Ligand SMILES: [Zn+2]
């Protein structure tokens with residue numbers, strides 16, 4: 442297969458030039474100038490990137506298959522340009538042992554869309570008490586550990602988890618949230634929570650756990666990845682820790698880069714996420730941290746919920762929104778278009794960087810690597826319409842927004858898995 446005449450961007454090779462990309466036997470064969478092949482994808486005017494990697498998604502299998510299955514979730518992934526996803530283990534039951542990791546991997550293979558990399562739970566049943574069998578989960582293919590949905594409340598357990606994870610060469614991904622400080626809050630604590638009369642979650646609820654985990658990572662040498670960083674204070678803590686060599690990486694969710702807490706004023710539960718949408722100053726700090734490399738990765742934190750749950754009033758609705766089919770267009774429209782991020786920066790945050798955090802061989806177009814490629818049309822305008830999503834859920838705050846750009850062709854292992862060419 443030949444992908445012809447696109448702007449090939451590969452951060453791993455510091456490459457950004459117009460070229461053809463040749464694929465043979467499911468692997469990248471070369472970048473340069475080649476004769477047409479049996480299958481040629483015309484990519485003039487398009488970006489040709491390594492297949493996008495979303496290291497933070499929630500597929501609801503097992504347990505809530507009405508909201509998302511591994512098949513529907515990975516179909517949504519390739520439609521959004523993602524060739525690899527890492528799935529959080531807060532299913533019902535939780536993915537906390539060898540068979541459950543193996544089951545998710547198998548379901549991913551059966552679906553045959555995006556590559557599915559399970560993340561195992563830190564604690565048995567995500568109860569925060571006993572350490573799960575991390576070594577056995579790695580044998581079954583777990584790429585990291587997390588009790589996401591909740592923080593690891595016990596400092597002792599977090600310390601032991603980082604020690605084990607270090608031995609296994611895997612990161613611990615922490616959802617940093619101090620439950621006592623978060624209390625019954627439903628949105629960011631600030632001007633808007635007071636004005637709207639809704640319970641607030643202070644920035645400190647996140648920052649105290651970020652600070653604790655940085656200390657524990659530094660003490661143990663275990664690799665910490667901070668999930669969905671949302672405050673200026675967290676960013677500053679991580680920036681300073683990186684400067685002194687603490688083994689830490691972090692990610693930001695796309696919605697925290699484009700939405701502030703002011704959006705909650707319509708009381709639409711599709712703006713209810715955890716961590717909550719923060720202030721304008723926080724959003725500015727997150728954008729600056731992405732641009733200067735303090736934040737490594739951009740994720741969707743794709744969190745499907747059934748319509749009847751999300752139709753509850755704001756205070757009662759569950760936290761979480763879906764994002765696999767909107768992350769790339771929102772990124773192009775609101776961050777790359779206005780010049781907040783360059784194309785190579787944005788591509789690195791969605792390919793090479795998450796692949797490195799998880800130790801995956803994808804995320805690059807180096808010859809010999811798996812031919813996971815996303816051809817991006819950076820220009821076409823289209824209205825985001827949840828009715829057309831492959832995801833089983835519809836809890837998306839961007840419904841009705843105008844987007845510019847999208848995944849045109851998504852290729853996994855040399856096979857076209859999504860094709861939006863006219
Ligand atoms: Zn989380």
Ligand SMILES: [Zn+2]
Nearest residue numbers: 529589590742
């Ligand atoms: Zn999450």
